[in-house]
Amino acid sequence: MEVAVRDIDLTQVNLNLLVYLDTLLTEKSVTRAAHRLGITQSAMSHNLRQLRDIFGDPLLVRGKGGMQPTPRAEQLVLPLRSGLQSLRRTLEGESTFDAAASTRRFVLAAGDAVAMLLLPPLMERLQESGPNVDLDVVPFDGRRYAGQLETGEVDVAISAFFPDAPAVRMRKQRPASFVCVVREGHPAVGETLDLATWARLPHVLVSPQGTGGPGIVDRALAKHGLERRVAVRIRYFLAAPLLVSRTDLVLTTTRALAEMFAVDLPVRLIPPPVELPTFSIGTAWHERVAKDPANVWIRQQVAAALKAI
Structure with a gap:
């Protein structure tokens, strides 16, 4: 099946429509897009009709939860925003940057x-x-x-x-390097942390992306035929040391972050019992x-x- 390629004469196109399209694809709402650009809803609806004629595609259709982009519209998002950003920089004409005077x-x-x-x-x-x-x-x-x-x-x-x-x-x-964090007075941890105790203690694992695969600690333990129990898996670093300070959980995290929390929380920093890779x-x-x-x-x-x- 052959697909016809359309030649578009840019002199016949209102290029402001590209700004409207970018906003519509961001907001996925005619009302919100109109409010963001300071025009009426009817004007934005008129712009959307013109864009549909230009691209020969509905671009946005009503769906569950609001308007949804068509496959053609999804293909336009990255090149459209990149092109508008390049045009914006061209018009600004910045060859130098005066940080002291800038309000960027x-x-x-x-x-x-x-x-x-x-x-x-x-x-x-x-x-x-x-x-x-x-x-x-x-x-x-x-x-x-x-x-x-x-x-x-x-x-x-x-x-x-x-x-x-x-x-x-x-x-x-x-x-950056890793360090283990436990609460002050932890009943199972002395001045140092041995491998068996590290594996036996319940761990808190911070996984910002929410993935559940083995991490650096799991791979280090596996080399010694050991596994750990992840008692709590969270996406937020801020919550982890608060949990550690009030429980018998152990956290393995970056030294710089652990040192920051140790200023205000009753926790101790202990070197891991095995060498962990730096990053x-x-x-x-x-x-x-x-x-x-x-x-x-x-x-x-x-x-x-x-x-x-």
Whole structure:
């Protein structure tokens, strides 16, 4: 079956419609899209009709829970947002970036643990070098981060683990190591933690993505023919040390994070009984902004803040 290829004359197209389409695909609601762009609902409905004529596709159809994008619309999301972002940067014409005078808002993607470690030193730097620069910090999602960087939805991602993705550049910034955390006065743990006790104790496991596969501790124990019991599996780093401080659970986590919690909680930090692999917290950005002055600047600030942790 042959599919006809349509030639579209851009001089006959209102390019503002692409902004409307991007907003419609984000909001999945004519009413919310109209409110976001400051136009009437009837005007947005008229724009949607024009877009359907241009693309020869319904784009959005009513479904359970609201309007849902068609397969054609889903294909448009990434190239549309990437194109609008490139056009925006072209019109802004930034060849330099004056951080001291800028009022730009950067979007960073980071998990809660990374955000807790990174944000205090990062904000200290921004107060000095970019006092009017603002930040939005959104959750890091390994399944979506590459698309978010491509479209400009996220400027820089910060994480310990990045799934491979085309056109995404990465740089390891700060080495990190693991430590075990138990409550003060734990009845089964003395000054050190032996392998058998480590395996026998109930563990709390932080899994930000909610996956249930074996982790670093499980693989280390398996080498010695041992298994552990994960008594609590959660997605939030903040909750884990609070649980440990009031129970007999043991947590194996990054030393920098554990040291932060040990300041305020009655917990002890103990080296793991076996050697665990080290890792690095790093940054990721899309290659199209590799030389963008503003993106280069915020990456430099993040890198310096990571070194200060």
